[in-house]
Amino acid sequence: MTNIRNLAIIAHVDHGKTTLIDNILKQSNTFRENQQVDERIMDSNELEKERGITILAKCTSIYYKDYKMNIVDTPGHADFGGEVERVLSMVEGVVLLVDASEGPMPQTKFVLSKALKLGLRPIVVINKVDRTDSRIEEVLNEVFELFSALDATEEQLDFPVLYAVGREGWAVTDLNHERKDLEPLFNLFINHVPAPKVDTDAPFSMLATILSSDPYVGKILIGKVYSGIAKINTNVKAINLKGELIESTKLTKLFGFKGLERVLLTEIAAGDIIAIAGVEKASVSDTICDVAITEPIKSTPIDPPTMAVNIGVNDSPLAGQEGTKVTSRMILDRLKREAETNVAITLGVDENSESFEVGGRGELQLGVLIETMRREGFELSVSRPRVLFKRDEEGKLLEPIEEVVIDVDDPYSGVVVEKLSKRKGELKDLRPSGGNKSRIIFHVPSRGLIGYQSEFRNDTRGTGVLSRIYHSYEPFKGEIEQRRNGMMISNCDGETTAYAMFNLEERGILFIPARTKVYEGMIIGEHNRENDLDVNPVKGKKLTNMRASSSDKAIILTPHRELNLEEVISYIADDELVEVTPKSIRLRKKALLPHERKKPGKKDFI
The missing domain is CATH 3.30.70.240 (Alpha-Beta Plaits)
Incomplete structure (x- = not known):
């Protein structure tokens, strides 16, 4: 397989990976001349488009000068580092993208360290060299220092450097050269990235690295073929990292990649990155192989989660009014599916409890999971994140x-x-x-x-x-001071009125507008003092037949504070919960009734 090149593009968030891949696809004639193409084509997930970040690793293929190049776009945010660690095992080369102004950032260091440990020889691309605050020479020196600090070998330290503007679709080896296209980058793919070392005569084996699904063919496993050749209806088995049999089955569909599309194949061979269907029980890190093979392909161990939240059923007075999936069994099944496909997520299950411990890399990763679930129709209650000691x-x-x-x-x-x-x-x-x-x-x-x-x-x-x-x-570093301010808590059920909210503004910052449904124990704002305060946000103005010059003035409320999901989850205290539904995000006390909250030791009852 000397004409195949497998490589990943790695970088810190917002350094331009996905935009560069846009132009790689366009300049390799992947699209028709009249084809309409969006920006950041690889960010196909709805949340990715909204947030402008890559969350899931994705594979694409281009053809250039008789070479097939499998390119993997990876997330740049540290919370999704588990995706990067997995895909690096599929490739023989990496492109390290560094912003010409910001230079190497924490995620740059993380992904580079993983690539160097695997023995990969990176290609360094200094991107966004057209920025007014670019400092190209300094950034290049910082990159070299980072390689040295990570104990790179002499071979790895001898990295080729390109200067680029991914958005405009050009890269050069010298800033004095003509800036026209990405041909210097394509040539480096061919000349610097080694061909995969494989044995096509050995029995078939592949390592599942990315899990996908299709409404017509079901579960799809994406990974690199390490040895042998397989055809449709080949008998295979799936084994886990311990070598234990998961299932025996047949390969019903074989797919390759061409641009953004999966194309049907009749045969797959060692060295290529492909997708297979027909395997129902196997998941990420499992080996799909010939029935004669007994040893699994080694998979890179993933760094453990450092943070966890409790996700459980929504038991507030407004539960079940906005979502369709509200039971603990539905929530548990969904979390189990997530833990199967996302190796950076862990799931702790107590069968007697209606809440489940979900571990992850950070607030953003956990927030994306919860946001995805609420869009699927789930109603949840979420605790404050806590670190795993x-x-x-x-x-x-x-x-x-x-x-x-x-x-x-x-x-x-x-x-x-x-x-x-x-x-x-x-x-x-x-x-x-x-x-x-x-x-x-x-x-x-x-x-x-x-x-x-x-x-x-x-x-x-x-x-x-x-x-x-x-x-x-x-x-352990000792106690850390948490949020200083108390909360304003509704002491009744109903719909908030502008009159009541106007009178509460002097007590603190409100989180909700007028004409919002509230219930007893729901948090409506932040008190400007340290203690919690029970308030009545549904009180109406008393009617009177007396008229005064000041009584009939229009009430104008100060705009309330909008908090997004990640901010709300990290904002709450240990005795509070976030109620998440498809339409609303509400804050509440764990104990809704005031006398329950005053009982000693009750704040941690969930």
Whole structure:
């Protein structure tokens, strides 16, 4: 298979992977001349299009000068690092994309370390060189320093460099060369990325790396064929990482990739990245192979989750009014399906409970899962995220620490350092990064970062950029001060009135507008003091036949604070829940009745 090249494009979030792939597909004549093509073609998921980020790894293929190139687009956000770790086992080469202004970021370091450990020799592309604040030479030096810090071999340190603007579809080996297309990149794919080393005469075996589904053929497993040849109706078996038999079956459909489409094949051979159907029970990391094979293909171990939430049934007074999937059995089945396909997610099940512990890499990953479920019609109650502690051999408590890299305007650097220090963060580096900006690097406990994102956005007036990634487990850092303010809690059921809400504005910040359904125990806003406050948001104005110049003025309410799902989940306290339905996101106390909340030890009853 000397004419096949398998490679992945890896980078930090927003450094331009998916946009570059758009132009790779266009310049390889993948589309018809009159074909309408969207931007960020590979981001096919609804949430990906809305958020402008890649969540799921996806495979595409192009043909160039008699070569077939299988290209995998990977997520850039640290929360979806599990997707990146899986797909790197499928490829023989990687393209490391680095922003010409931001330089190497935490996820750059993470994905590069995984690629180097697998022995891959990266191609470095300095992207967005047309930015006014680009610092090309400095970024290239930072990339080299990063390779050295990650113990790259001499071969890996001798990486080729291209300068590019992925959005405009050009790349050059020297900035003085003509900037016309991506041909220098295509040539590097051929000359720098090695052909897969495989044995077509050995029995058939492939490693399932990505799980997909099709309404017509059912479950589809995508992966690289490591050895042999297979045809439709070939008898195969699926074995797990321990070599245990999962099922014996036949390959009913074989697919290859061409651009964005899956094309039917009659035969698949070693070295190619393909998709198969007909395997019902096997999942990610399982080996699909000839019946004679007994040893599974080794799969890269995935870093463990560092955070967990409890997801359970919605038992509020408004339960069942907006969703169609409301039972614990439906929720459990859906979470089991997610845990099968997403190796970075863990699921803890207590059969006697109506809530389930879901572990993940961070608030964004868990938030995307919950948002996907609510769009499918689920109603859920979600607890505050909590970090997953460990104990060392001596019994000492360990907690996950994250490396946080912050780019911020100089006037705001002081407040950022102060806030992260209060959250038990340890300052590792503070240096100017040009343009009156500073780059700050902290090591912060994961629990200290829960809920900090929205606070950071307010402190930096929306101009700061914060990136974080798991660093290590270290000894417990001590207690961290949580949210200072109390909540305003509804003490009755009904629909909020403008008159009542207007009178409550002086007590704090409201989370809901007028004419919203509320119930006793539901949180309607943040109190401006430390204690919780029971309030009546449904009170109407008393009718009177007396007229006064001030009594009939129109009530104008201050706009309420809008919080997105990830912000709400990280904002709540341990004795609170988020009620998630297809139409609403509500905050509530775990104990709805005031006398229940006042009982000692009751706040952790769920």
